[in-house]
Amino acid sequence: MSDQKVLLLAGGSGSIGSAIARQALAHGWKVALHGRTPEKVTALVTGLSYLGTVDGFIADVWEEEAAESLIAEVVEQYGRLDAVIDCVSTGPLGITGLLPETAPETFGDFLNVSVGWVERLALASYGFLATQGGTFIALVSDAGIYAAARQSLIGAARAGTIGFIRNFAVEAARDGIRAHALSTSFVEGSDSAIRRGSERMARAARKAGLGLPSADDIAPLALFLCSDGASKITGQVMSVNGGMNA
């Protein structure tokens, strides 16, 4: 087995995942970069490959056994798996806003990604992460931790992810697996920020005393939590939000 550690970034072709991929490669990780859209994944992998070993993996999370197949392909390719960071999102459309303005029909998919997909991914990767002690991180939203107007649906779904991670962390620790929920709120430069529009971003920026984070500000904490320096830390819910919520 090669000494080089392997990180799977599920939803790695998105704004936050691609920033984590870049920094992980710079820190010597091999990166398995997953996304749904082949062209997007290929372009990203091509652009990052000068930094180290990075390969693309395509899977739609709604396909049957998507998590099992994805994990099997990654382990087949590299022979090991040391960390999984889940950044898959169906996007905020229809699940944020005052309750009468939300689109309840989109809530089922978001809830399924937040709880069902995260659970399936953790279960599929469990045996491989347990082999040498690995880390499982789910990206969540501050809406799952802090109450605010316009966040009922996203808050409910992300609270579900957090509940899963905290309980999972306690039992998985006996197999050497660490698990965390890494949260954020408004992220400068992300696709989600563009969808939210400049006025909402400006309002959020005024609330965040340290300034809103970019995806590059989130990646270092994710990688620290996957490192040997974090070997006694598990079950934590940490937010990189520039001081917007505390």
Ligand SMILES: NC(=O)c1ccc[n+]([C@@H]2O[C@H](COP(=O)([O-])OP(=O)(O)OC[C@H]3O[C@@H](n4cnc5c(N)ncnc54)[C@H](OP(=O)(O)O)[C@@H]3O)[C@@H](O)[C@H]2O)c1
């Ligand atoms: N950006 C923010 O402002 C913000 C704020 C709070 C929390 N978060 C959380 O942080 C995480 C990452 O956010 P992000 O901004 O990086 O998201 P993003 O840019 O929208 O990326 C989402 C990722 O999920 C993938 N995906 C979506 N539907 C999929 C499906 N059916 N099957 C497989 N993959 C699918 C996308 O692939 P394709 O592009 O190919 O569809 C992409 O790789 C998410 O959990 C999000 O909720 C983000």
